[in-house]
Amino acid sequence: MSQPPRILLVTGLSGAGRTTVLKTLEDLGWEAVDNLPLGLLDRLLSSPPAQGAPDTERPLAIGIDSRTRGFDADMILRRIAGLRSTSGQVAEILFLDASDAVLATRFSATRRRHPLALDRAAEVGIALERTMLIPLRNAADHLIDTSTTTSNGLQAEIRAAFGAIAVAPEPTLTVTSFSYKRGLPRDADLVLDVRFLRNPFWDATLRAGTGRDVDVSAYIVADEAYASAMAQIEQLLVTLLPRYRNEGKSYVTVAFGCTGGRHRSVHVAEHMGERLRKAGFSPTIAHRDLVDHRPDAREGSPSEGKDAVVAVRK
Known part of the structure; x- marks a missing residue:
């Protein structure tokens, strides 16, 4: 079975816009999967297309963050490197960042708890998550800081950067x-x-x-x-x-x-x-x-x- 023409790992800090990015990529014609354990990636790549899916292979976006089961930044990087070396697969990392103050404000505004600080202040979870994600941030092929970006602005940035990869389906x-x-x-x-x-x-x-x-x-x-x-x-x-x-x-x-x-x-x-x-x-x-x-x-x-x-x- 043919492989996706491109794999994009979408990761970053909670509250920085990962969900918005995945939804935008999906609207552009990408296949988007959120919080997939990378151990299941081979099974995903070998699975037949979903019923009603386009005949041609679509680029694949995979959302991963600190909540992903068995999260290990170094293991993720090894998995990406393996895809690139063994199959010549185009596999990249998109990292979404934002300042600690902005992230804390977003969690406060939405009344959501930070996934790594369910019983503590959001700032504690943000600091812990930032440390966990340093290897992925350093290895990222694309880095977007959303500190001053609205949801609509982020969507526009993603369409400009990745819209040409897959033709958006006709409405x-x-x-x-x-x-x-x-x-x-x-x-x-x-x-x-x-x-x-x-x-x-x-x-x-x-x-x-x-x-x-x-x-x-x-x-x-x-x-x-x-x-x-x-x-x-x-x-x-x-x-x-x-x-x-x-x-x-x-x-x-x-x-x-x-x-x-x-x-x-x-x-x-x-x-x-x-x-x-x-x-x-x-x-x-x-x-x-x-x-x-x-x-x-x-x-x-x-x-x-x-x-x-x-x-x-x-």
């Missing part, structure tokens, strides 16, 4: 329509109001149709603002979606809303989805409030609170 993209009468979608990242387009509801011959119907679509497309607006919305989405991916977002929902969620928003969601497919994205099209053809379920009906029939397609 799951959903393009949905909705009715403003039923409220905004809770999971929407971008909400675009298409009520500026002329409304087929006011044409008696089109009222019973939906934005998927040819005659309804033709009516909407004939609006003089339609072509320009669609082109500009497409350009906006094509610009923004890759940036959401780069920020490590797993899900992105773009919501188009109109009065009843039946005509204009449905049409725009369908056709914008097609434009995005041609631009290389893979959206799922959903219609939250596309109601059926019962008279009491139509746009403008006083029964607007009835349950909608939600239509979803890839």
